[in-house]
Amino acid sequence: MTLAPPQASGARLISVRVEDRPGVLQRVTNCLSRRGHRLLSCAVGEGSRQGELCLWLRVDTGRQPPAQAALQLAKLIDVVEVADLTEEAPSEWAVGLFDFPDPRAKGLERELERFGAQVVERSAERLLAALSGPPQLLEAARKAFTSMRLRDWVCSRPIALATTGGRHEPITQEEG
Amino acid sequence: MASLAAFRSEFEPGPELEVLPSQCGAQALLAALVREGVDTVFGIPGGANLPIYQHLPDFPIRHILVRHEQGAAHMADGYARASGRVGVCLATSGPGALNLITGLATAHFDSVPVVAITGQVAAPTIGTDAFQESDVIGSCLSVTKHSYQVQHADDLEEIVAEAFHVARTGRPGAVLIDIPKDVQQALVGLKRPLGRHRVHRAPTEPPDRQIAAAAAHLGAARRPVILAGRGVAIAGAEEVLRRLAETVDAPVGTTLLGTGVFPSPHPLGLGLVGFMGTGYCNLAVSECDCLVMVGMRADDRVTCRLDGFAPRAEHIIHINIDPAELGKTVDADCQIVGDAREVLERLCVAVRPQARPEWRRQVDGWRERHPLRHPRNGRLQPQEVLSAYYSRRRRGDITVADVGLNQMWAAMSWTGGEPGIFLNSGGQGTMGFALPAAVGAQAANPDRRVFAVCGEGGLVMTLQELATAVEAQLPVKVLILDNRQLGMVRQFQDDFYGGVRSQVDHLVTPDFSMLARAFGCFGAVVERHDEVGPALDAAIAHPGPAVVDFRIDPEAGIFPIVPLGGALSEFVECPYP
Numbered sequence: 001m002t003l004a005p006p007q008a009s010g011a012r013l014i015s016v017r018v019e020d021r022p023g024v025l026q027r028v029t030n031c032l033s034r035r036g037h038r039l040l041s042c043a044v045g046e047g048s049r050q051g052e053l054c055l056w057l058r059v060d061t062g063r064q065p066p067a068q069a070a071l072q073l074a075k076l077i078d079v080v081e082v083a084d085l086t087e088e089a090p091s092e093w094a095v096g097l098f099d100f101p102d103p104r105a106k107g108l109e110r111e112l113e114r115f116g117a118q119v120v121e122r123s124a125e126r127l128l129a130a131l132s133g134p135p136q137l138l139e140a141a142r143k144a145f146t147s148m149r150l151r152d153w154v155c156s157r158p159i160a161l162a163t164t165g166g167r168h169e170p171i172t173q174e175e176g
Numbered sequence: 177m178a179s180l181a182a183f184r185s186e187f188e189p190g191p192e193l194e195v196l197p198s199q200c201g202a203q204a205l206l207a208a209l210v211r212e213g214v215d216t217v218f219g220i221p222g223g224a225n226l227p228i229y230q231h232l233p234d235f236p237i238r239h240i241l242v243r244h245e246q247g248a249a250h251m252a253d254g255y256a257r258a259s260g261r262v263g264v265c266l267a268t269s270g271p272g273a274l275n276l277i278t279g280l281a282t283a284h285f286d287s288v289p290v291v292a293i294t295g296q297v298a299a300p301t302i303g304t305d306a307f308q309e310s311d312v313i314g315s316c317l318s319v320t321k322h323s324y325q326v327q328h329a330d331d332l333e334e335i336v337a338e339a340f341h342v343a344r345t346g347r348p349g350a351v352l353i354d355i356p357k358d359v360q361q362a363l364v365g366l367k368r369p370l371g372r373h374r375v376h377r378a379p380t381e382p383p384d385r386q387i388a389a390a391a392a393h394l395g396a397a398r399r400p401v402i403l404a405g406r407g408v409a410i411a412g413a414e415e416v417l418r419r420l421a422e423t424v425d426a427p428v429g430t431t432l433l434g435t436g437v438f439p440s441p442h443p444l445g446l447g448l449v450g451f452m453g454t455g456y457c458n459l460a461v462s463e464c465d466c467l468v469m470v471g472m473r474a475d476d477r478v479t480c481r482l483d484g485f486a487p488r489a490e491h492i493i494h495i496n497i498d499p500a501e502l503g504k505t506v507d508a509d510c511q512i513v514g515d516a517r518e519v520l521e522r523l524c525v526a527v528r529p530q531a532r533p534e535w536r537r538q539v540d541g542w543r544e545r546h547p548l549r550h551p552r553n554g555r556l557q558p559q560e561v562l563s564a565y566y567s568r569r570r571r572g573d574i575t576v577a578d579v580g581l582n583q584m585w586a587a588m589s590w591t592g593g594e595p596g597i598f599l600n601s602g603g604q605g606t607m608g609f610a611l612p613a614a615v616g617a618q619a620a621n622p623d624r625r626v627f628a629v630c631g632e633g634g635l636v637m638t639l640q641e642l643a644t645a646v647e648a649q650l651p652v653k654v655l656i657l658d659n660r661q662l663g664m665v666r667q668f669q670d671d672f673y674g675g676v677r678s679q680v681d682h683l684v685t686p687d688f689s690m691l692a693r694a695f696g697c698f699g700a701v702v703e704r705h706d707e708v709g710p711a712l713d714a715a716i717a718h719p720g721p722a723v724v725d726f727r728i729d730p731e732a733g734i735f736p737i738v739p740l741g742g743a744l745s746e747f748v749e750c751p752y753p
């Protein structure tokens with residue numbers, strides 16, 4: 001497994017629900033690397049079920065049949081459910097933080113407003129803005145903010161929910 | 177009938193030993209093992225597992241003291257393969273634990289249920305590079321089905337139960353339990369639930385339409401072939417496999433790991449498929465119009481060049497308990513996830529009896545034109561030794577092959593009139609497997625005769641376990657097909673690497689008969705044809721472990737063989753008449 005740019009062709013978007021146990025991430029990444037898959041990106045979050053984590057993996061399965069990554073992951077004992085979302089038009093959502101050295105830069109407020117970014121922190125030397133949305137929105141914002149003397153930025157990999165698949169029953173009170 | 181089914185015992189829990197609050201983790205572990213039906217463990221004590229060894233004598237478990245942890249893992253593996261029960265091995269932390277890895281990989285790749293229990297440095301020192309600390313969980317990730325590092329003594333009972341369940345259910349495999357020393361010594365308090373008990377995905381029942389489709393493909397076929405692997409033995413499907421083959425009149429080949437699941441003298445038997453398969457089996461697969469693969473993975477040693485594997489098959493039906501194996505290499509159009517026996521039983525009901533005399537005639541023609549041949553040059557041939565050995569085989573005898581030419585000769589010459597026990601390392605091809613695995617198989621089956629067929633190269637990799645066999649009074653018989661060479665590598669160099677023989681000659685080999693005697697075994701050397709039978713009889717008659725060194729023709733090779741990168745049908749036959 002190598003970390004590679006996310007635009008690699010043939011990438012699958014796989015969501016994995018795992019039991020939140022020590023070493024579970026290592027098991028997941030080892031399963032992929034052992035099979036020659038490249039992990040392009042990984043987001044980790046909580047899901048609606050207690051004691052479980054949700055992972056969203058973008059995986060280039062290389063020469064292996066595309067279904068292999070999900071099938072092999074599904075065999076891990078700590079894995080509860082695997083869904084290959086690639087063909088399912090999933091709703092993807094990411095978060096970005098943008099650090100500007102000059103809060104008074106010309107046009108900055110207007111650009112922040114245009115993208116719907118929220119100001120998280122403001123001082124004489126810094127404006128920190130947060131933005132969440134589909135990865136394409138964050139990418140467009142990053143490009144636009146670059147001309148506003150952007151000092152630094154970070155962006156999470158997207159989390160996703162499938163429009164089909166995944167859970168079907170409504171979440172009960174206890175679980176939520 | 178000496179089938180694996182006869183060895184296979186359904187999981188029988190052992191006596192309930194209550195875990196009392198005054199007990200420590202080591203005692204809780206041992207009680208849990210007894211509850212899992214464990215009667216024998218293989219291992220070596222060391223600093224990090226001494227609490228376990230301190231309490232071991234108080235429990236009804238036989239401990240077999242091995243001479244190297246790799247031997248312990250192979251013994252647990254051999255025990256499991258020859259009994260259907262879970263094999264257990266113990267090691268201390270650091271080097272002890274790491275020495276298990278080859279053995280665990282060997283078992284895991286061949287879907288053998290083994291549980292390894294390693295001592296670990298005390299929890300507070302983990303991560304400090306403490307003496308004999310090793311990240312055995314990390315090191316074993318890709319050679320185990322699952323692993324646990326126990327955090328609390330109270331969790332042990334539940335972890336052991338889950339580990340055994342994971343090892344033996346679905347596609348069996350190796351499981352590791354790593355227990356820090358302080359956890360072994362900690363008093364067991366009130367039982368702490370691990371959380372909800374994990375229900376592992378049971379293999380789904382394949383839908384009727386899949387069975388019906390497979391039956392329809394078989395019914396419409398004119399040239400069907402069945403290939404069977406170890407999954408058939410694991411599931412106890414030998415008998416139903418034979419019934420299906422006879423019902424639809426389809427010849428049956430086996431993978432190396434499937435050796436013995438179909439009787440070789442049966443008119444439908446094709447022997448081994450693949451890289452070093454029989455010519456007639458490989459031709460039948462190459463010409464078939466419908467291929468059934470059951471309980472097998474179809475790795476590169478089976479398929480050879482992928483586009484040359486069953487190129488004329490209109491339908492490929494692949495039956496495996498592991499969904500990830502379906503479509504991994506061979507893109508079968510009919511993929512059935514399920515237990516081999518259950519699926520074959522349903523298939524047997526769904527198919528109609530058919531005779532295919534024309535196809536049978538064609539296959540028999542290949543059988544006549546491409547028989548297994550070996551040179552007759554006056555020197556002792558491995559096939560002659562093996563045929564003398566197999567002619568002495570009794571029902572229920574267990575044969576364990578090592579790796580290399582010896583393994584292929586032993587598998588190819590297999591002449592079980594009924595499904596038998598033929599064990600070998602197929603997935604990893606681990607040299608040094610046979611002797612310790614035979615010791616484990618013997619421990620599981622004290623009343624059966626167990627033979628290890630080895631090359632001299634593989635044998636010396638785990639030779640020290642002769643001491644274990646003698647000490648534990650496990651009378652395995654070791655048959656060395658001694659060519660004073662790393663024979664299989666030599667043949668590869670001759671055939672595929674420009675004939676450059678590089679680092680394959682054993683210019684020094686020990687006098688194995690003296691060495692055997694030094695360990696307290698019976699030892700004999702055989703150089704002439706007329707000595708073969710008497711030496712075998714003497715070894716068999718000896719009440720303890722025995723080693724017979726058969727000095728075979730150093731130039732003997734394996735034929736047929738498919739050239740590297742070649743298709744199954746491109747096999748090369750023995751150049752000698």
Ligand SMILES: Cc1ncc(C[n+]2csc(CCOP(=O)(O)OP(=O)(O)O)c2C)c(N)n1
Pocket residue numbers: 579580581582583604605606607608630631632633634635657659661662663664665
């Ligand atoms: C542990 C291990 N190391 C190396 C190999 C590669 N290898 C495969 S067969 C073979 C030669 C085996 O020689 P020997 O045990 O004398 O058996 P022979 O082939 O001569 O019957 C080797 C080195 C292996 N399979 N396993």
